[in-house]
Amino acid sequence: MFQYLKIALRQFRKNTGFSALNILGLALGMACATLIVLWIGSEYSYNRFHKQYDNLYQIMESQTYDGKIFTFASMPGPFAAAAKQELPEIELAARTDWGYRILFSREDKMINEVGYFTDPDFFKMFSFKVLKGDTTGLLQDPASIAITDKMAERFFGKEDPLGKQLRANNDKLYQVKAVIEAPSRESSLRFSWLASFRIYEEQNAWLRGWGSNGIQTFVKLKEGTNTEALNKKLNGYIVAKDSNAAAHPFLLPMKDWRLRSNFVDGKQSGGRIQYVRLFSIVALLIILIACINFMNLATARSEQRAREVGVRKTMGAGRGGLIRQFFTETIAMAFLSMLLAALLVALTLPAFNKLVEKELSLDLSNPVISLGLPLMALACGVLAGIYPALYLSSFNPVTVFKGLKIGKNSATVYVRKGLVVTQFAVSIVLIISTIIIYQQIQHAKNRDLGYDKENVIYSGLNGDMNTRFPAIYNDLMATNVVENAALATSPVINIGSSSGNFSWQGKEPGSELLVSVLQVTPQFVPAMGMKLKSGRNFNDAITPDSNRIIINETMAGIMGKEDPVGKIITQGSSSYTVVGVVQDYIYNNIYNKPEPLILFCDTSNVFTMMIRLKATSDLKASLARVEKVVKTHSPAYPFEYTFLDAAFNDRFKSEMLIGNLSRVFAILTIIISCLGLFGLAAYTAERRTKEIGIRKVLGASVPGVVAMLSKDFIRLVALAAIIAFPLAWWFMNSFLSEYAYRVQIHWWVFALAGALSFAIALLTVSFQAIRAALTNPVDSLRSE
Known part of the structure; x- marks a missing residue:
């Protein structure tokens, strides 16, 4: 193994430029994939800090109107207590409102804070960390309140808040009985305070009836409960209490609260899980494109390594040993890329966090980093090295010593061209998708709303x-x-x-x-x-x-x-x-x-x-x-207001996030593809140095030489566009079919994406082509 590493190091030194391109391309790909994986990991980690995560559910209900099923999270007030008492599968149950804004005051401080009125079982069900005080009996006492550490700091600074009072809405006094760690961004339930549900119930008499829905209900099931059987029991539970009620409750597990909360006609239709799947595919495609760069550059330079393979086979080296050698080189390069990728992630993470509104970190205790990055490097090394290793190790020594020449129509050349086409096809699809997503957002924003949202503010009544x-x-x-x-x-x-x-x-x-x-x-x-x-x-x-x-x-x-x-x-x-x-x-x-x-x-x-x-x-x-x-x-009361147009734009936060991420990763995909194209163009120019010199001696112009060196690559990009256009149309048409109001897919989007790809590819290739064309013919012929 040590000998393999020595040979790998020698190859790095011998081909510094191409090695640097390979490492940079892989590093960019791995950095992009790491950022995406961190984001995906954050989405999957929502609510997992709760110790009883697997047994916690929200009660939803479906109602049928004119043959269409509507799904709601609103439940009748009596449901929680009745279900806990009458259904043995339900161990704990708690109700909450939808997040109640109260003006709290203490001395000269007046701040609106959002929290929940909830039932005593809340603290038994959810694992919010109690920092100070005791929550036992707190939610049974209408005069007690639990506040978060952040709210405590806003009102009490460094003072101990326990036992102190806060006035709510210039009226009721609450005594602080506990301080809770503020819920993280990865919690579906986020609040600044918790108080007894009895207060909310006294203010809203309608909660006592089975026919009125307006609160959230959460339950903890006993271990081993058959949820399918319980759902059958729940289906007719409310109707049995009130024959006029058309509601049919069912369980929504905590694992679905974040990612699978959308329902269409009574069936789960996804939610943010669609974004997670989309960017999982994007991460894989970016890694694939980065690996393709390595494959292309490795096979393109195969003629230069052919003699090495021939000598080593003549000296007794077997194909297995050569394969191990080439894999060692690619895996070593992948791990070097991993180190650079980690640096790139560390540098870009603050900006990425701002973009996705998260608090992601490059934490070695996070398995995504400590295990994910090395495994990604190993996978990239194997994926990028498998074809070059098998190809290079297959050379026949006799053929090599006679002078190996790879013809234009060889299988290797076709594979290399196919990989370039794949890279640019993916890039073009991403460009088209990014443009259409942006158009759809703007279409929804600028449609006739039926009202004028400009110059309007709204405020709560106090x-x-x-x-x-x-x-x-x-x-x-x-x-x-x-x-x-x-x-x-x-x-x-x-x-x-x-x-x-x-x-x-x-x-x-x-x-x-x-x-x-x-x-x-x-x-x-x-x-x-x-x-x-x-x-x-x-x-x-x-x-x-x-x-x-x-x-x-x-x-x-x-x-x-x-x-x-x-x-x-x-x-x-x-x-x-x-x-x-x-x-x-x-x-x-x-x-x-x-x-x-x-x-x-x-x-x-x-x-x-x-x-x-x-x-x-x-x-x-x-x-x-x-x-x-x-x-x-x-x-x-303080005067607090919201601009209507700002609130309207906030409705597009998820779509804007996806649009921004798509744009960023589309650009990076093109950059990675161009790094590979740059390397191939450099190799092509180097390989055809003598031909360029002869053509110039015979009168070829610089534009003519540039066109000669560029045309093959431009043809590949054209083929990529031909493949990408129908794929992008199918993909985006499927995406837009979910919207009642959707933008039409216009031909100019494809033309623009194709033109951008051609321009970028031509610019990348032309740099090397012009440099080769400007070389003195005497130097070109002497180099041969």
Whole structure:
């Protein structure tokens, strides 16, 4: 083995340039793959710090409307306690709200913090680390609270927070009984505080009924529970409690919370696991391309090593020994590349973390690093070396000493060309995919939303702002910086409430329809810049229109072809008259077609104030005036707001992440491919030195020589494009088929990707070709 390493070192020194290209190409490929693997590992590690990870589940439920199954995470309030008592498979159960924002204050500090109201079993189920205090009985006491170490630092600094009090919403006092380590980014449940669910239950009487869904429910199953059998029990559990409820619960294991949380028509349809699979393939392709570089350069220089093989075989070396020698060289080179790759990862990791919004680290205690990198290096060494080792060791000594010449039509040349085509085909597919993903994001962002998201802010209602809104509205309009303002249950982009028991004349018997509902003040439609397709808006005075509703176009279409204005829609014992039809607008899922929607003129359940500012160059001054008005009516609370356009753009975070990653790795794939092309071009120019000299003596021009050396490579890139175009079209058409609103795939995307590939390849090859063409013919002929 030592002798093999000595020979490998000699080869490195003898061919420094080509060895450096090989090491750099492999290092780039391994660095890219390592970053991707770290990201994938982080995605798979979500929630795994919980000791009872394998037995923890969230209860989901499905409801069927008009033959379509909808899946929700919302559950009725009584479910957790009843299921724990009546189903022996369930050992523990805990409810939480959806993340409650409370204004906490202590002395001169006032900070909004998000946390959960939850049940006592929460601490028994989840392994959040308790740093100080005792959680026993904490969640049974409405006056006690647990806070995270980060929240403790914000309010108490270095003081011990245990036993101290915090005031919530300028009203209720909580005593800090425990300090918990803040959940990491790799936790699905993230919070700053935990308090007794009894408080939330007392504030929301609807939680006592089986027919109202609005909370999360988590359970821990007993070890060895047959989940399939339990799901059968759960399926009819809620209906047995309330025959009017159409909900059918089922278990979602913790391992699926992060990666497989999407459902279509009642079936799991993936989620972030699709991104994980996509980039797993990208990592493998990048490694493959890097290995192809090595194979190509090794086989291209085979004529130079042929005599070495012939001599060693004549001296008695067997083919097995030669194969081991060549494998030693490639594996040694792969491990050198691994060291460089580790350095590249360390240098780029901060920027990569910022891109993917994670806290990844090059930690040797992480098996992905301590075992993954060496195994990757070994795999790269074997993959990159297997073909050159088998090929070089097969040389016949007699043929070698007669003068080995590899013809243009030899199998080796075809293999080498095929590998170059593979490299560039992958690169072109990635370029096309990156462009189309970007187009799809922009298409969704720029489509007609049905409302105007610019110059709109929204803020939560505090104190008695709901009842004081008429006065607040007048004062806002008097500032001369506000165009309009309105209240709503939630921001316009997010409707979390729906109902299914609406009826109207002409409705098909047995038809069940899930309708989104939103309570608003009369100013809502004009404030959001929505367009009425027929009828009128609500009256300025709420009371006259308390039994009037506005529906969207989708709801109108379901009700029939006639204009629905004036028709009556009933819900239980209540009747509502349709006074207007508003253009469909986009909410919740930005890619799906709009669901049926009803707007109610009612302020009994509104929590959000939306303010449209006048267009101005001095936004800061406008916001200051708005804040002054709000603080006048709600002096005990800070004025916190969100820009609607920023909230809308946040809906694209996952897509933007995938687009950015695709762009980065597409560029790196091209760079790695070009390193190999650069090496092959250099070798070709070196091998044809004498031919170039003779052609120049006979009058060949520099452009002519460059064209001669470049044409074969350009043909390979052209072939790669021919292969890549249909593959990219099929792949991206499948990707876009999941979107109701999708961009069309245009021919110019393929033309652009092909042109970029040609330009990059030509630039890479031309550098070597021009250098060879400019060489003095005398020097070229003398070198032979």
